[in-house]
Amino acid sequence: MDNDGVAIVSGGLDSITMLYKLLFQDNRRPFVLSFDYGQRHVREISAAGEVCNLLGIEQRVFDFTDFGWITELSGSALVDDTVVVPEGHYAAETMKATVVPNRNMAMISIAAAFCISIKGDYVATAIHSGDHAIYPDCRPGFIQAMRSAIRIANEGFVHPNFHIYTPFILQSKTDIATLAQVLAVPIEKTWSCYNGREQHCGRCGTCVERQEALHNAGVPDLTPYEDSEFWKEQVAKL
Amino acid sequence: MDNDGVAIVSGGLDSITMLYKLLFQDNRRPFVLSFDYGQRHVREISAAGEVCNLLGIEQRVFDFTDFGWITELSGSALVDDTVVVPEGHYAAETMKATVVPNRNMAMISIAAAFCISIKGDYVATAIHSGDHAIYPDCRPGFIQAMRSAIRIANEGFVHPNFHIYTPFILQSKTDIATLAQVLAVPIEKTWSCYNGREQHCGRCGTCVERQEALHNAGVPDLTPYEDSEFWKEQVAKL
Numbered sequence: 453m454d455n456d457g458v459a460i461v462s463g464g465l466d467s468i469t470m471l472y473k474l475l476f477q478d479n480r481r482p483f484v485l486s487f488d489y490g491q492r493h494v495r496e497i498s499a500a501g502e503v504c505n506l507l508g509i510e511q512r513v514f515d516f517t518d519f520g521w522i523t524e525l526s527g528s529a530l531v532d533d534t535v536v537v538p539e540g541h542y543a544a545e546t547m548k549a550t551v552v553p554n555r556n557m558a559m560i561s562i563a564a565a566f567c568i569s570i571k572g573d574y575v576a577t578a579i580h581s582g583d584h585a586i587y588p589d590c591r592p593g594f595i596q597a598m599r600s601a602i603r604i605a606n607e608g609f610v611h612p613n614f615h616i617y618t619p620f621i622l623q624s625k626t627d628i629a630t631l632a633q634v635l636a637v638p639i640e641k642t643w644s645c646y647n648g649r650e651q652h653c654g655r656c657g658t659c660v661e662r663q664e665a666l667h668n669a670g671v672p673d674l675t676p677y678e679d680s681e682f683w684k685e686q687v688a689k690l
Numbered sequence: 691m692d693n694d695g696v697a698i699v700s701g702g703l704d705s706i707t708m709l710y711k712l713l714f715q716d717n718r719r720p721f722v723l724s725f726d727y728g729q730r731h732v733r734e735i736s737a738a739g740e741v742c743n744l745l746g747i748e749q750r751v752f753d754f755t756d757f758g759w760i761t762e763l764s765g766s767a768l769v770d771d772t773v774v775v776p777e778g779h780y781a782a783e784t785m786k787a788t789v790v791p792n793r794n795m796a797m798i799s800i801a802a803a804f805c806i807s808i809k810g811d812y813v814a815t816a817i818h819s820g821d822h823a824i825y826p827d828c829r830p831g832f833i834q835a836m837r838s839a840i841r842i843a844n845e846g847f848v849h850p851n852f853h854i855y856t857p858f859i860l861q862s863k864t865d866i867a868t869l870a871q872v873l874a875v876p877i878e879k880t881w882s883c884y885n886g887r888e889q890h891c892g893r894c895g896t897c898v899e900r901q902e903a904l905h906n907a908g909v910p911d912l913t914p915y916e917d918s919e920f921w922k923e924q925v926a927k928l
Binding site: 602 | 755
């Protein structure tokens with residue numbers, strides 16, 4: 453069966469759950485695209501690759517490492533190894549240090565180029581409502597603006613039904629965790645941590661968010677963390 | 691002096707003339723970014739590099755070669771070596787074979803990420819009115835949609851004056867050729883041809899457009915062409 457669109461899959465809980473949803477709930481056949489942009493936590497890509505292997509589908513890794521040097525001057529902790537990854541709650545102001553300028557626009561633009569080339573009709577991205585506070589390129593207004601720009605940029609070439617598929621944009625991370633369990637996603641094989649060490653650190657914004665969501669969804673969390681208690685203090689602080 | 695924005699420079703007549711305009715007419719200090727996207731005419735990038743050397747400014751080449759395999763399935767003659775580069779007038783329907791899906795959106799997205807990282811306020815691109823017929827991602831509506839999407843995607847991070855600088859968007863190639871002469875651009879060092887051979891072929895769309903514009907502007911053309919007569923027949927046909 454030919455691919456009918458492109459799924460941007462980082463290897464985190466959100467994008468892997470989206471991939472399962474596309475395959476097993478939506479009956480779509482996405483091409484899986486992962487970006488190596490020089491992120492500190494590049495091991496998320498191999499996590500995505502392992503899950504694709506389990507599913508028997510192909511993952512293509514886009515060499516986007518030059519995007520790392522282009523954005524390093526922004527001082528983002530995700531691409532500049534000299535900046536400390538902030539700890540604490542995902543929605544805290546300090547998490548702005550993890551913003552990579554224009555990252556989603558660049559990745560969606562490339563995925564759209566691919567989608568148009570294979571005559572697919574969607575680019576799927578797993579952004580969710582918890583991303584909105586810190587990351588402006590995860591908000592509904594941005595997705596609308598992108599869809600419009602892509603359609604204008606590719607008039608006469610793009611599929612008439614082309615859209616950016618964002619199944620989680622109005623959902624919480626807890627909703628995603630719940631769906632992950634329903635779809636039998638191998639949660640412990642997904643990688644969230646912004647630090648790319650052996651185990652999830654348990655203390656960075658995305659580790660805290662992950663543990664909180666799995667807890668709130670009542671989903672057993674088999675992920676090994678360096679620190680599996682820290683998140684509780686952070687949530688209590690709010 | 692710090693760079694105050696990013697200029698996308700392919701190495702063709704248009705983008706090199708834009709670079710001279712930015713430096714010598716607009717008093718700006720752009721960072722020069724060239725994209726290696728696996729184009730058949732990759733030698734345009736070294737043409738840009740030679741001119742940057744003349745000017746004593748740095749050129750950074752962004753490794754975007756994976757964009758080639760992503761768009762190869764589109765059958766574009768620019769990235770698929772098995773597709774013949776069409777000959778004839780630049781505005782002819784047959785030139786659609788040279789469209790690379792979403793190329794400008796992807797390149798502008800990356801340039802914008804860089805611009806925001808260095809706190810600049812513009813991304814410059816040399817699209818001109820002659821591009822509008824064939825390339826939807828060179829039309830004014832696209833530039834407006836992109837500017838809007840970039841501002842939304844980077845709210846709180848992007849420069850308040852951020853804009854996509856398109857000095858030639860309502861000008862003709864002949865206007866650009868005239869300006870090139872005024873600014874003493876070393877025209878023969880620029881590279882336009884879609885075929886990446888030793889000399890400009892003289893017969894592809896962009897070679898025809900180049901010769902016509904220089905002729906109409908009354909600018910001596912020192913570029914060696916494999917065929918320097920073909921363009922006249924094509925223009926006579928219109």
